[in-house]
Amino acid sequence: MGDLNAKVGREYDGFQGTIGKFGIGVRNDNRRRLLELCGASGLSITNTYFNHKLEHKTTWVSPNGLVQNLIDYVIVNQKWKKSILDTRTFRGCRRVPSDHKLVISKIRIKIQANQEKRRTIKFDVDNLRNERVKQQYEVKVGGKFAALIGMENMDMDSEESWAILSSDTKDVATEVLGYKRINSKPWFSDEAKVLSEEQQRLRVQVDDKQDLEKKQQLKRRRNRKLRELSDRMKHDQNMFWKERATKVAVAMEIGESRAMFAAVRFLRNASQEKVWRGVHGMLDEDGNLVTDEMEKRNLFARYFERLLNVDTTRYWDKKKKKSIADLNEALEVQEEDISAKR
Template sequence: MAVSKVPQNDVILLTGDMNAKVGTNNLNNERAMGRHGCGDRNNNGERLVDFCMSNNLIIGGTIFPHKNIHKLTWQSPDGRTINQIDHIIINGKWRRSLQDVRAYRGADAYSDHYLIAATIKLKLKKLIPQGHWQKKLDIAKLQHPKKNKEFVLELRNRFSTLEASCEIEEEPSKWNAIKTIYSETAQKVLGFKQKGANEWISANTWLKIEERKELKAKLLNIKSQRLLEKTKMSYKNKDREVKRSARKDKRVFVEHLASEAEKAAAYGNLGTVYKITKRLCGRCTNQTTHVMDKNGNICTSESEQAARWVQHFQEILNLPEPEQPANITTTEDILEINTNPPDSAEVKAAIQTLKSGKACDIDAIHAEMLKADILTSTRVL
């Protein structure tokens, strides 16, 4: 059985339409349910209670006192029968973490089942952050000629002002000034990358959703059978309009992403093309590899992972001394190595060989920023 294979310290949550009425009588079943169920128990309810008793599980909807309208989860299409057949079940070890379970009749969903939600409070281990996330510059904008020209112009103006002031004398001060100019220019012209998903649902669709919510609230308060049937039909039609409008917005959003990918490909920005392709394919999560010890067990704590890395590099880098010394033959030819500072041509060649699309160093100066105006970069470096 799948439940028996779950580790005891893990949280087990079983949710869904069980089609089981457990009732209010919890005699001899106190470990599996409370006294706040609804109706009478049926055959599926008996099986569910026995299953929970055997696996130390608790039916959450029966242990919190609520009004019946906040416990009943299903209503028949004719509106005459209403039962509690949807459940949220948790294992007994985490019973205290379950704060509340109730049904929400006002949830805007075209279904004969009501939304049932649980409030769970877990106490997690506090992790001390090792550093703050650094904002990333939007370097991809340098691919556009207009932004590239604006960046070069701002960069030259700042360096001309700095040279005119003659404030740079020592090497550390000179490098700090160069780094500051590149960083501030990039922040002003390029800006930072914006995180978060783009909103693809249009205002028209949100308006239709609000109208559907109003019909849902009206549907719950109607007593007349004739008005109830009329409102149900209106709600059904409005639900179709919402879904049709949402599908249209989704198509427009996908076409917009495709056009952005096409423009990025035209500028040679393959990184953006790759990210958009992953987003369209639904594979946006970054997977991380677990750190394992020699026996194949996962190292969970930070201290265990750090110790495992230390052990790994000690085994890889600390090799024993060779048994035979290296036979190095000396030559009388003296190599002529130029130890003078590099000239402008060598600096320019080094900047041109830098690879684009790579992560920057701690100075936050990307290779694209140096190659945007290679003449200025050669002169100041």
């Protein structure tokens, strides 16, 4: 809000979103500077968006009362433009001697509480497949149950007993099983991790070197590592998705519905993970899954070769014969008409 001595005028073409269609007066030189500033900063001049009487739009009156202008503006960010309900001036609020009118805006803002999303922590129950971990977990949980059974003579209700049982079980699971780690790139192998660390180390050396020749040598070494890392990541992705597809097929054959649906859910939700766009497979002519890049390119080449290389000689020969037959028929009809007229 402020006295900017800029007359935006009535024309708003080319500045939609910055000014409305209810401006007044003739524009001056400061108009261009103000509109460029608002357009570059994503601001809106709210005085020009509401249709009021002229006396409720003008913000400045000359000492003789003959000249009125709109030069005081309430400017807001465009994302808050819908929160401005009205902007207008009031003539009667002149307790302070001034040639400017009071400008008031009505604002409606919906304030929402910042609700923190609580992250659900899951225990890594897959570790129970390891017999050693499973026995360790059973021994420690059994010890906690024995201690709880020994407390039966104490005066405790069911809620207190459940709280102790739940807390002890969680403590044992945290100690023995641990938490399930969320890996956004499950296909990232140890070899790729080593290559990534090496190229990071080379990048630091490139930044620290002052000798241009040595810096160029380090850059070439780092570029080679980056190419190796890219190839390794592509290979790891292809192998990862092949393994997932194989798990689904094997689970279907042996009748393990739980493992099958778990693998299918993972594949269905794969788009929500941070995976590359080129990892999804294709089916070839025999219905087999193809994930290798070169095989997919060859598959596309064969498809378009069949699509575009069609033998069209029969079609054009047939069309040509039909055109000649139509022409002969038309000539015969024309000769019959001529003979009839004679």
